[in-house]
Amino acid sequence: MAQGVARSGRAARFRGRLNGTAPRAALAPAPPAVPRGAVVLLGMAGAVVTIGGMRVVAGFLAPLLLALMLAVTVSPLTTWLRGLGTPTWLATTATVTTVYLLLFLLGGALVLSVARLIDLLPAYADELASLRGDLTGAVEALGGGGQSVRDLIATVEPGTIESVLADVLGTVAGVASNSIFLLAVLLFMCLDAAHLPDRLEVAQRERPQVVGALRSFAQGTRRYLLVSTIFGLIVAVIDTGVLWALGIPLPLLWGLLSFITNYIPNIGFVIGLIPPALLGLFEGGPDLMLSVIVLYSVVNFVIQSIIQPKVVGDAVGLSTTVSFLSLVFWAWVLGPLGALLAIPLSLLAKGLLVDVDPATRWIAPLLSGGSTAPAAPRSGPGRR
Known part of the structure; x- marks a missing residue:
């Protein structure tokens, strides 16, 4: 009889676990929650590692992200052309050609602006010398300056400004040095953009x-x-x-x-x-x-x-x-x-x-x- 009572008790506890009504003593203790402060610290540590890694690979990552932004921007053109019945290869070719032309026009205009300014500076050598003299006289009339200020003013000449602008142009050229990688990645992204809406529909499920x-x-x-x-x-x-x-x-x-x-x-x-x-x-x-x-x-x-x-x-x-x-x-x-x-x-x-x-x-x-x-x-x- 005692064995029957024991078996019925185990059966009742089993049914209770299935129905969610088992006694608290029969349930396993919940694992301790991670303190919120530890979660915040771990998140901050992960952010520091991620940002540091992005800075290390910035030369590779920046053109890749630029290509992503451009591909996202022009992708509706591919969808619109395909909606008009244009073959996929022709719609993709038109999209890639459009974005390449925009890149060359904007990049070329930026380089041309700096180059033209460098070309114009030698023609203003006399004006700059006169301005430098007027500035030196104004500083001396105010009773300030000293030798350090006069030396600083003396360095303001066309050659110095051209050197600064040449450094700017070199920075622009350095960005453009990744253009081949940018154009290649952009080409592949535009090719994938033709089928991206269908893939997003599948992933959305x-x-x-x-x-x-x-x-x-x-x-x-x-x-x-x-x-x-x-x-x-x-x-x-x-x-x-x-x-x-x-x-x-x-x-x-x-x-x-x-x-x-x-x-x-x-x-x-x-x-x-x-x-x-x-x-x-x-x-x-x-x-x-x-x-x-x-x-x-x-x-x-x-x-x-x-x-x-x-x-x-x-x-x-x-x-x-x-x-x-x-x-x-x-x-x-x-x-x-x-x-x-x-x-x-x-x-x-x-x-x-x-x-x-x-x-x-x-x-x-x-x-x-x-x-x-x-x-x-x-x-x-x-x-x-």
Whole structure:
């Protein structure tokens, strides 16, 4: 009889485990949770290792990410051509040709701008010598300076400026030295982009959140480039007109340079301002240079610092502060191309680290621009 009672007791405990009603003493103890502080420290350590590795391979990684951004941007062209009944090989060829032409035009314009400025400097040797003398006299009249200041002023000559610009041109050439790798990777990515929508449909069945984050990154990148292109054209037209009215040489070239540098958030217009400001100094002295700086700053402050950040923030979901910090961070990690890719890379990081996980989506409103006020509670029965 005792054995029967024991067997019935074991049977009852077994049924309890199956039904989830077993006594607490019969359940295995839950494993201890990892302290949140340890999770944070491990995450920070992983981020440091990842960022350090990205800096080590920046020469390889930056062109690869640029190719990814360009492929994502032009992929709708392939889809549109295929929707019109164009053969896949012809649609892909048209897409690759289009993006190659854009790269050559923009890169060539940037190199031409620096090269033309270097060519123009020797013609202003007398003006620069006169300006150097006036500056030395002004410093001595103020009772300051000393030998160190006079030596510093003496170093300002066409050869010194040409050396600095040659270093800039060398940096641009160094970026362009990876062009063969960039063009090859871009070709393969454009070939894969023709079948990417079908592959994403298959992957979405297993990982809908990951695919949704990637699509959000792609749409945000296209919106950012579209907004930057529109505002870049506006700024380029206005800057060209201003330079033409002030009599600055080669206004069309500097307008094109301002269009290209508009893709670099926050500080792009400063880079585009340097050549016309220097030519203004040589052509008409400090007054003309100051006029160029003031007019450039007014135009770019109103358009790029007030209007454009608001539109970009609403388009891609990043605040102005996050955009600026992205520029500093990615330029430090990847070099010159990092400044150009700052916003798209931040969108990619946001998609893979924030949007992909429901547990971290609460961070998205903290990163976004514009108003994210919570919706008003709905009125229900008994609620007024």
